[in-house]
Amino acid sequence: xxxxxxxxxxxxxxxxxxxxxxxxxxxxxxxxxxxxxxxxxxxxxxxxxxxxxxxxxxxxxxxxxxxxxxxxxxxxxxxxxxxxxxxxxxxxxxxxxxxxxxxxxxxxxxxxxxxxxxxxxxxxxxxxxxxxxxxxxxxxxxxxxxxxxxxxxxxxxxxxxxxxxxxxxxxxxxxxxxxxxxxxxxxxxxxxxxxxxxxxxxxxxxxxxxxxxxxxxxxxxxxxxxxxxxxxxxxxxxxxxxxxxxxxxxxxxxxxxxxxxxxxxxxxxxxxxxxxxxxxxxxxxxxxxxxxxxxxxxxxxxxxxxxxxxxxxxxxxxxxxxxxxxxxxxxxxxxxxxxxxxxxxxxxxxxxxxxxxxxxxxxxxxxxxxxxxxxxxxxxxxxxxxxxxxxxxxxxxxxxxxxxxxxxxxxxxxxxxxxxxx
RNA sequence: GGUGAGAUGCCUGAGAGGCCGAAAGGAACAGUUUGCUAAACUGUCGUACGGGUAACUGUACCGAGGGUUCGAAUCCCUCUCUCACCGCCA
Numbered sequence: 172x173x174x175x176x177x178x179x180x181x182x183x184x185x186x187x188x189x190x191x192x193x194x195x196x197x198x199x200x201x202x203x204x205x206x207x208x209x210x211x212x213x214x215x216x217x218x219x220x221x222x223x224x225x226x227x228x229x230x231x232x233x234x235x236x237x238x239x240x241x242x243x244x245x246x247x248x249x250x251x252x253x254x255x256x257x258x259x260x261x262x263x264x265x266x267x268x269x270x271x272x273x274x275x276x277x278x279x280x281x282x283x284x285x286x287x288x289x290x291x292x293x294x295x296x297x298x299x300x301x302x303x304x305x306x307x308x309x310x311x312x313x314x315x316x317x318x319x320x321x322x323x324x325x326x327x328x329x330x331x332x333x334x335x336x337x338x339x340x341x342x343x344x345x346x347x348x349x350x351x352x353x354x355x356x357x358x359x360x361x362x363x364x365x366x367x368x369x370x371x372x373x374x375x376x377x378x379x380x381x382x383x384x385x386x387x388x389x390x391x392x393x394x395x396x397x398x399x400x401x402x403x404x405x406x407x408x409x410x411x412x413x414x415x416x417x418x419x420x421x422x423x424x425x426x427x428x429x430x431x432x433x434x435x436x437x438x439x440x441x442x443x444x445x446x447x448x449x450x451x452x453x454x455x456x457x458x459x460x461x462x463x464x465x466x467x468x469x470x471x472x473x474x475x476x477x478x479x480x481x482x483x484x485x486x487x488x489x490x491x492x493x494x495x496x497x498x499x500x501x502x503x504x505x506x507x508x509x510x511x512x513x514x515x516x517x518x519x520x521x522x523x524x525x526x527x528x529x530x531x532x533x534x535x536x537x538x539x540x541x542x543x544x545x546x547x548x549x550x551x552x553x554x555x556x557x558x559x560x561x562x563x564x565x566x567x568x569x570x571x572x573x574x575x576x577x578x579x580x581x582x583x584x585x586x587x588x589x590x591x592x593x
Numbered sequence: 594g595g596u597g598a599g600a601u602g603c604c605u606g607a608g609a610g611g612c613c614g615a616a617a618g619g620a621a622c623a624g625u626u627u628g629c630u631a632a633a634c635u636g637u638c639g640u641a642c643g644g645g646u647a648a649c650u651g652u653a654c655c656g657a658g659g660g661u662u663c664g665a666a667u668c669c670c671u672c673u674c675u676c677a678c679c680g681c682c683a
């Protein structure tokens with residue numbers, strides 16, 4: 172959520188930024204500024220009235236004490252009149268505040284200056300490419316066929332016990348999952364992140380603070396009987412640890428990581444590209460989250476990008492980094508780098524990580540601030556990234572490393588796996 | 594699931610219609626003293642939104658929402674959450 176004061180003082184810049192993000196309802200800006208003006212004017216007058224009422228109440232108290240009942244009665248009448256007036260002002264104020272808020276939550280975050288213009292994924296900027304795309308034999312198979320051949324991931328079995336998009340990992344497939352989770356967590360710990368194990372169901376207040384509610388309500392699994400939501404990413408619980416918190420400046424940056432299963436209904440998504448592991452309702456992910464001082468949050472974003480690069484390189488997977496264009500960025504992000512590994516058998520790039528700086532967009536809803544040296548509270552910047560999501564990593568590992576005598580595992584994983592080949 | 598108790602500032606905790614944005618203690622921060630550590634003393638010490646160049650100042654907030662009253666942390670209603678004990682249980 173953007174800050175009203177910022178919008179008021181930087182109207183032109185806000186409009187330019189939202190335009191870059193391909194946001195159309197620019198009329199909201201002036202509506203917000205207008206609401207804000209009305210709000211402040213009304214507040215001044217209702218505050219003044221309240222001040223008068225408070226003063227009168229105090230006088231009545233004193234008059235009663237000294238026994239001047241008649242004088243007190245006169246003042247009471249006056250007080251009742253003020254109360255009427257205050258009541259109607261407060262009602263108007265409340266409706267203006269609601270209007271202001273409703274408009275405000277519709278605005279996406281402003282893009283960072285380095286975000287390229289553009290609307291479609293094709294306009295994302297490739298900023299880095301690493302690794303050689305392997306040359307595979309003629310009869311190379313996509314991962315869903317390999318998974319069946321080696322009996323390591325069973326999609327049909329998952330359909331039986333739950334439904335589509337809930338695969339069962341078996342034998343070496345299950346072991347590969349566990350190895351990746353441990354590997355990613357160890358890498359994060361080595362980079363200075365503190366490992367956490369948060370709940371994987373959250374309440375509505377948490378969903379709201381990180382922006383899943385109300386807009387993306389239909390994307391989360393909802394446990395109605397207890398009014399809880401299954402998390403779509405560990406970002407939700409990890410970031411909400413700092414909801415309503417005022418940190419000390421020297422506590423920044425806070426670096427946390429967690430492995431969690433993630434649940435996404437993916438309502439409305441379908442098509443040829445969702446086979447196998449490409450899109451699931453339940454998957455595993457290791458998330459890294461930082462709560463940062465705004466002064467160096469972009470440096471931190473670069474460090475997070477380096478961290479993800481390091482992992483992908485240890486896994487020997489060819490990848491590229493995209494700086495997302497304005498139109499392809501998420502609602503809350505100011506700058507996002509997507510990581511894609513190349514799936515040779517499918518002949519396409521698969522997104523395996525998304526690493527973003529949200530600046531104050533989330534912290535404004537979270538009310539997560541830090542006390543700066545001057546004693547004033549200031550919103551923190553929040554950043555997060557996948558490091559990494561498992562399914563597409565597994566997909567590319569299987570596809571890119573297939574040989575006539577099995578699927579070779581990268582060196583870095585062997586200690587975690589206890590075998591070097593599937 | 595049953596029964597009972599409770600929710601006040603960073604923490605503990607008093608307050609039971611006006612003198613309460615809130616005692617006291619602790620923590621934290623700054624200063625003085627001290628050879629260091631510790632201690633002692635002094636001061637600062639909630640948040641949000643406004644007004645004012647500023648010093649300063651107004652309003653709101655004692656779990657949330659409503660009500661009674663000239664006036665509510667305090668009385669009434671509803672809700673939420675927490676804790677304890679019992680039951681069940683990994």
